[in-house]
Amino acid sequence: xxxxxxxxxxxxxxxxxxxxxxxxxxxxxxxxxxxxxxxxxxxxxxxxxxxxxxxxxxxxxxxxxxxxxxxxxxxxxxxxxxxxxxxxxxxxxxxxxxxxxxxxxxxxxxxxxxxxxxxxxxxxxxxxxxxxxxxxxxxxxxxxxxxxxxxxxxxxxxxxxxxxxxxxxxxxxxxxxxxxxxxxxxxxxxxxxxxxxxxxxxxxxxxxxxxxxxxxxxxxxxxxxxxxxxxxxxxxxxxxxxxxxxxxxxxxxxxxxxxxxxxxxxxxxxxxxxxxxxxxxxxxxxxxxxxxxxxxxxxxxxxxxxxxxxxxxxxxxxxxxxxxxxxxxxxxxxxxxxxxxxxxxxxxxxxxxxxxxxxxxxxxxx
Numbered sequence: 001x002x003x004x005x006x007x008x009x010x011x012x013x014x015x016x017x018x019x020x021x022x023x024x025x026x027x028x029x030x031x032x033x034x035x036x037x038x039x040x041x042x043x044x045x046x047x048x049x050x051x052x053x054x055x056x057x058x059x060x061x062x063x064x065x066x067x068x069x070x071x072x073x074x075x076x077x078x079x080x081x082x083x084x085x086x087x088x089x090x091x092x093x094x095x096x097x098x099x100x101x102x103x104x105x106x107x108x109x110x111x112x113x114x115x116x117x118x119x120x121x122x123x124x125x126x127x128x129x130x131x132x133x134x135x136x137x138x139x140x141x142x143x144x145x146x147x148x149x150x151x152x153x154x155x156x157x158x159x160x161x162x163x164x165x166x167x168x169x170x171x172x173x174x175x176x177x178x179x180x181x182x183x184x185x186x187x188x189x190x191x192x193x194x195x196x197x198x199x200x201x202x203x204x205x206x207x208x209x210x211x212x213x214x215x216x217x218x219x220x221x222x223x224x225x226x227x228x229x230x231x232x233x234x235x236x237x238x239x240x241x242x243x244x245x246x247x248x249x250x251x252x253x254x255x256x257x258x259x260x261x262x263x264x265x266x267x268x269x270x271x272x273x274x275x276x277x278x279x280x281x282x283x284x285x286x287x288x289x290x291x292x293x294x295x296x297x298x299x300x301x302x303x304x305x306x307x308x309x310x311x312x313x314x315x316x317x318x319x320x321x322x323x324x325x326x327x328x329x330x331x332x333x334x335x336x337x338x339x340x341x342x343x344x345x346x347x348x349x350x351x352x353x354x355x356x357x358x359x360x361x362x363x364x365x366x
Contacts, residue, residue: 040279071100076109087115154195156187197329201312204336211254211340218251218258218290218361219244219283226281229270237276245284249363253341257360261334261345265294265357268330273298273353287341289360301349310335311349 014035017027017267071094078089090111091104106145148321165179172180240363251258269279273296282293301309308314313328342362349355 035056054162058248071104075100075104075107078111082111082114083109085118087111087118098206112258121329153191156194157190159187160184160191194329197333200333201329202342203268204333210255213253213341215250215252216255217248219248219291221255222281222283222292225266228263228267231272232267233279236270236273238270238273238279239277240279240281242281243283245282248283248285248290251290251361251363252360254337257337257341258343261337261359264294264330264334265292265359267295269294269298269355269357272296285363286360288363290363291361292357294357295354297354300351300353300355301347302350302351306347307351 015033017025019025074091078091081087081089090108093101093104095101132340163184167177167180222244223242226240230240266279266281273279277297279294279296282291282295284291284293305314310331312332315328335345337343338359338361344360346358347355
């Protein structure tokens with residue numbers, strides 16, 4: 001077969017010629033433009049397919065790359081937060097169960113353990129700081145307590161020594177000697193009371209008090225305390241009224257301790273209420289607590305002193321309190337007793353108007 005390119009005035013073509021077995025000759029003429037058009041279409045199609053293939057390959061590569069890089073970036077963010085002790089972010093497994101997922105789960109476990117450990121360390125650190133602060137406060141209180149005790153004992157001891165030396169070195173008539181001896185006796189009694197109060201506080205501080213909680217009638221106890229102090233009330237011509245609400249249940253507490261508290265509160269009302277003053281006592285019941293309310297129209301307590309009156313040796317008027325025989329420990333002891341009996345004491349007062357003291361005591365074991 002012979003192939004020839006034939007060019008005419010109007011078109012280019014390819015001439016195919018050949019001889020058949022029977023001797024005939026055959027000629028086929030094909031326009032070149034048709035072939036060129038087919039080649040052009042094929043080239044365009046290949047170009048489009050190539051572009052589509054590149055785009056699909058790019059998308060596939062981007063997807064596969066993102067599938068690997070996103071978890072790694074997430075793990076990097078988590079690691080950075082962990083370095084700043086922020087354990088709030090956790091790795092979200094993709095479900096592929098590949099090495100990255102396993103690494104993420106391991107980091108989550110490590111983050112959880114680190115978070116727990118750091119919480120424990122912070123808690124221990126807070127407790128340690130509290131212990132140090134508490135120890136510092138205790139040391140300061142101990143120093144202050146020793147200073148206060150020394151000061152309180154110094155005054156009666158100085159008086160006793162002074163009057164004793166005077167009696168020993170000079171001669172006085174019987175009347176003056178009796179006066180000096182009375183002063184010595186009074187200071188000795190005061191010092192004995194102070195020491196006894198200190199021993200009582202020490203026992204409560206060290207939980208060494210042999211208290212036995214029992215059920216008893218609070219109204220009867222208050223009336224008995226009033227009778228015990230009636231002579232002091234009569235000396236000052238004070239009007240004392242006691243009101244006991246009906247059906248007050250028995251309280252559950254240390255009877256001797258509560259009696260001491262009631263006597264202390266009533267004694268204070270008598271001391272700091274003037275001649276002809278009024279003292280009212282109420283005994284009642286609210287919720288699961290019985291209460292004692294003592295109201296007087298005495299000299300009152302300044303507002304700035306109300307939050308300090310339970311401190312040991314604290315006195316609103318030191319000179320006057322010493323003159324009346326107070327040690328500055330009565331309310332401290334009262335609060336300790338009530339604390340150990342699940343009770344409470346609250347005091348409201350206004351200068352020149354009077355004072356209201358409310359004591360609450362549980363009516364059953366708490």
